[in-house]
Structures are given as C-alpha cells and as structure tokens.
Amino acid sequence: MKMFRIRPPEPQDEAALVDLSLHFAGESDWTSTIPIGQIDTLEKAHQRLFGEQVLSVVVAENDQGKMIGYIGIYRTEHNPYASILVHKEYRLRGLGRALVEQAFEKLPPGLTVEAWVGAFNHLSLAATPRLGFHWDHSVEVDGRTLNIFIRQSE
Numbered sequence: 001m002k003m004f005r006i007r008p009p010e011p012q013d014e015a016a017l018v019d020l021s022l023h024f025a026g027e028s029d030w031t032s033t034i035p036i037g038q039i040d041t042l043e044k045a046h047q048r049l050f051g052e053q054v055l056s057v058v059v060a061e062n063d064q065g066k067m068i069g070y071i072g073i074y075r076t077e078h079n080p081y082a083s084i085l086v087h088k089e090y091r092l093r094g095l096g097r098a099l100v101e102q103a104f105e106k107l108p109p110g111l112t113v114e115a116w117v118g119a120f121n122h123l124s125l126a127a128t129p130r131l132g133f134h135w136d137h138s139v140e141v142d143g144r145t146l147n148i149f150i151r152q153s154e
C-alpha cells in the first residue's frame with residue numbers, strides 16, 4: 001500500500017509543485033489547458049504555495065518524500081476557490097479527501113468555497129460532489145462549460 005503524509009508547504013515544494021503540474025499537463029490533450037496544469041514556473045508555484053491570496057494550502061508527500069498532492073484555497077474579490085491535484089498513481093486512495101478536509105480545517109468558518117470544474121474533466125466531475133461540495137451553477141467560458149460547486153467552511 002502506498003502511504004502518504006500531509007503537511008504545510010515548505011520552500012523546496014515550489015519545484016515539486018511545478019513537476020506535479022507538468023506531469024498532470026502531460027496526462028491528456030486537455031490537461032494543460034486548465035490552471036492546475038499550468039503551474040510551469042517557480043514563480044507561479046510560489047504564488048500558489050505562499051502568495052498573498054492564500055487562505056489555506058497543504059501538500060502530500062509519499063514515503064520517499066516526493067510531493068504527490070496539493071490543495072490551495074485562495075481569496076478573490078468574490079468567493080474563495082479551491083484548486084486540487086493528486087498525482088495520477090495515487091488517486092482513488094482517499095488522498096484527495098484527506099487534502100480537502102485538512103485544508104478546510106484551516107479556514108475560518110462561514111466561507112463559501114468554490115470549485116470550478118470543466119464539463120470535460122470527468123475525474124473531477126465525479127470526485128467533487130463526493131468531497132463535500134455540491135453543484136451550484138454552470139457558466140460558459142471561452143466556449144467551454146464550467147460547473148461551479150460550492151462547500152461552506154465550518
């Protein structure tokens with residue numbers, strides 16, 4: 001069984017987050033077209049892990065210390081939004097759920113956190129409702145349908 005540990009981000013995670021995102025970008029033809037597959041510089045990774053918009057970030061590493069998962073929840077002018085990625089080889093083992101729960105624990109209560117999921121992203125469309133979010137509405141962006149799910153912090 002593959003084990004994992006969840007912890008706050010550290011400075012050396014910037015390069016690891018770029019690697020994780022680039023690996024995802026190579027998974028299929030659309031994965032490089034969504035933000036989680038576009039963390040291709042250390043500066044972008046820095047913003048994701050330590051930027052001013054961060055409300056909550058946790059990462060997961062395997063038993064060799066390699067980053068295998070990440071979640072960030074970020075403030076915006078409107079509702080905060082969540083961004084999550086689990087390495088392909090470690091999906092469907094409860095890691096996504098553990099990341100979501102630990103990230104939400106660090107939030108103040110009463111926030112409505114959004115998750116934006118493309119209609120083409122079947123993995124996330126299946127997983128997001130099982131991670132405590134419920135579908136709220138859809139929008140069209142650049143000819144694509146995005147589903148907006150929400151979850152309240154407690």
Ligand SMILES: CC(C)(COP(=O)(O)OP(=O)(O)OC[C@H]1O[C@@H](n2cnc3c(N)ncnc32)[C@H](O)[C@@H]1OP(=O)(O)O)[C@@H](O)C(=O)NCCC(=O)NCCS
Nearest residue numbers: 083084085086091092093094095096097123124126127130
């Ligand atoms: C979405 C994602 C983070 C889920 O991570 P994960 O580690 O596989 O999730 P878990 O193993 O904790 O599963 C959580 C729940 O979702 C369900 N689930 C996850 N992936 C699923 C799939 N492909 N099909 C059906 N159900 C799925 C699990 O069965 C589980 O539900 P249950 O406990 O009620 O049975 C992962 O698929 C991923 O990284 N996807 C690519 C990145 C992405 O699209 N991110 C969202 C945009 S920011």
